[in-house]
Amino acid sequence: MNYPEISSLINFHSWIFGIGVVIFLFVVTILIICIYILIYLYIVNKRESKFERWKFISDTLIRKSIFFEEDESASSGNLLLKVLEVNTFHIPDRVKKLLQNPHFKHVLITDLIAARQNMTGAAGQNLKNLFKQLELDKEVILMIKSNSWYLKAAGIQYLGVMEMVEHMNLILPYINNERGLIRVEAQNTVVKFSGFEGLRFLDSAAFLITEWQQIKLLEELSQLPGENFTGIDKWLKSSNYSVVVFALKLARNYFRFELYDNVISCLRHKNDEVRRQAILAAKELQTAATASDLIKFYGLENEKNKLAIIKVLEDVGTDAEFSFLTAILDEASNQLKMAAAKAIAAIGDNGMETLESYPNADRYPYNQIISQVKAEMK
Amino acid sequence: MTWLTLISDLITYGFISYTVFLLSGYILIGIYSIGVVKNYRHKNSFTNYRLLAGSTQTPGISILAPAYNEGANIIENVRSLLSLHYNNMEVIIINDGSKDDSMEKLIDVYDLYKSDFFVDEQIPTKNIRGIYRSRNFIYSKLIVVDKENGGKADALNVGINVSGNDYVVCIDVDCILEQDALLKLIKPFLESPLERVIATGGVVRIANGCEIENGRLMKINLPDQFLPRAQTLEYIRAFLLGRMAWARLNGLMLISGAFGAFDKEIVIKCGGYDHKTVGEDMELIVRMRRYMEERDLPYKVAFIPDPLCWTEAPASYKILGRQRNRWTRGTIETLKFHRIMFFNPKYGSMGLLSYPYWFFFEFLAPIVEFGGFVFFIISIITGSMNWIFFLSLLGLIYSFGVLYSIFAILMEVLSYNQYRSRKDILNLIITAILEPILFHPFVVWSAIQGNIDFLRKKNAWGEMTRAGFSTTKKV
16 A cells, blocks of 8 residues: 555645645535534524514414404404404504514514414404504515515415405416416415306316315315306316316215216226216216116226225115126125125115125135124124 | 555555545535425425315325334324324234233223224235224224234235225334324325325434423434434434435435335235345335336335434444344345346436445445455555555545534524524534544444345344333433
8 A cells, every 4th residue: 555656647645635635625614514503503592582572472463453353242243344344453663663574574474374274254354454454465475576486385375365365466377387386376375265266277277286286175165155166067078187086076075966977977088087086976976877877887997996986886886786796706806805795785775685695605705804894884 | 566556556546436436426415405405395384284184185094003012112102193183094003923911901901802804915914813993982093903923024014904095104113203294294195196106205313312201202302322312413314315315316215114105006016015124114115116117107206304203213332233234134135136227227217326326325335444444454464554645535534424414414403403402413513523433333334244144144133122212311
């Protein structure tokens, strides 16, 4: 390991010098990062103590605006009108002064949004009034106009939570935004503002609606009184398969029996998930023909969807389906066998007897399947 | 130039090249992780997880928790799992032939009865002695499986066979999960319409020193002891930098066995966990990825940086050595099983990036380090040691190691900032300085022992005695 001699290509001293420089740079970087961390922590911890005070002020302000409702309720018979009349709250001077601090503003906005998400009715309206009175909506609009995607998305969400319908035009351009998060928040906000009418964005939805977004939309819609909204039939024919999936969920959740034929036609769709959702929707919109409609497609389906069909037959099947279900007991998949056994047992008064009279009922796995089905039916 | 100097040159420049290669890799990973952690934090800042918690639209999850001789804490652990925020879930505890009183305790406390339950053995496993459910309605989500001992992989496979939901979350029963852990873990599965998410991993953190009450994490503290503290730093480095960067590249090859969610359909199609390896967690992910790659199906393995799962780290060199020995054997076995992927373009980034990374950085690094040490001894004995050169190289590697750890601490402070006090952060910085001297050499030695045990075909797990959370610090 005698390096001055080992290579004529590289000078030994240059090597050592080079390594020394790199070590020096590493050590300097370590020191800079350590100092940065300690200064950062100092600032964060200092802000933390301030933050607690700000949080207290913010909570007090919010509580007062909510308590106003309770005070009035004791003295007034017409609570809602009284509350809605309130446009101005008393804002202490120190709060007004603090509002010039962007960190405090951020705390207040976050608290108000969190509180608003938990409050409805008059208390929620009060929070909205307070939000506007403090001109926090202007702050949120600045967020939406910023270049940062997450500020835009958060701003859109905040406008939605605060139900600032007057800003609808600001939101609409984002409902087909290529940034998923902005698009999702914009779509949700439009639904918050316009209810079922807000679902019109599905007419031209250029991007896939994720399952997460579908859950959010369905939860949002569940807060609204059910109404006979239009558009599902159109969405069931959309070229965007995720729109069809969502439309099927809507048809199912809102019991749109008139769409039964459209739902059944989705059983021919090339997408597996669309067909699965169509099977589930058919269960909720069932007619006398549902069992036979589903059985027609059984042989063409993958195992997951076959399972879904059998589970639907458990609810919609009649004695007429015994022979079909009994034949499934001979199929290779144990999952299908189990589902078929449950369906047979659940149909009619003599389902259990039919199941027990299956020729292989005393053999594995049928004996165990039947035991479980029996135990579950007790 | 003699043959001896030529060989010596080759070895020396080989070491230098490998070092530069390794350091460059770590620098790239560090830089690459910054954006992804930042993006996730921004995205998460206004996500309303409560929506999922109460929704009836969420997909079903089966939590699979294998337990072997966990009698001391099993009741608390199960209670903790049952209290997680998620509507549509079942908790499956698999008693893997425990020799203690785990089963009796579970039957007694949760009022269990042996139920008729047909298990569709889609993955072959050891015999199931019985499946128990609770008579008490409030524990209706609980299923306890009593089976013959077959190891963790076998127990998890039983859980997969018994589970009735599309997603399975595999955890160590003694881990402490954050209340919203399932909500965060399941979200990536619902957000990716173009690529099928086949698995999601979450960050595992060290619970030693933390305050735990009734199976819940009450206060986060940095461990007092050096070994758990060094592992805290190591986990921050591995999860916050390494795995986040790999997730961004869609090149993750490992989701911790302590906490991960899987698409059950793909797991079953791949044949479940392999009980022939001690690295069953890594092996399953690699096999699932290989399955998707070979069928040309678009897929993703996601990872979320939130600290959602807290586990007890070995506090003694003996137990730590066993753990690292096992991890090494698991890595070698997985790499060996799937060696067809090595630099194989057919497997895309998996074959060209992830697999070679694991080969060169995880498998080869301790061997090269140990080889360097042996070469160092030989050079001293033969009197050919150039001390200036040696100390310069050592200084370079040491300073880089400390820098990388300090950078990880910076990322932690800027993102999750779990250890808020200046004292804790100073302690972490001191640990970063001491770790390459007091911790890393032992880890390398354990890896070498793992290699030797692999060659000797030893495939035991090695007993992992834990002190238990009840003994952790309470302020």
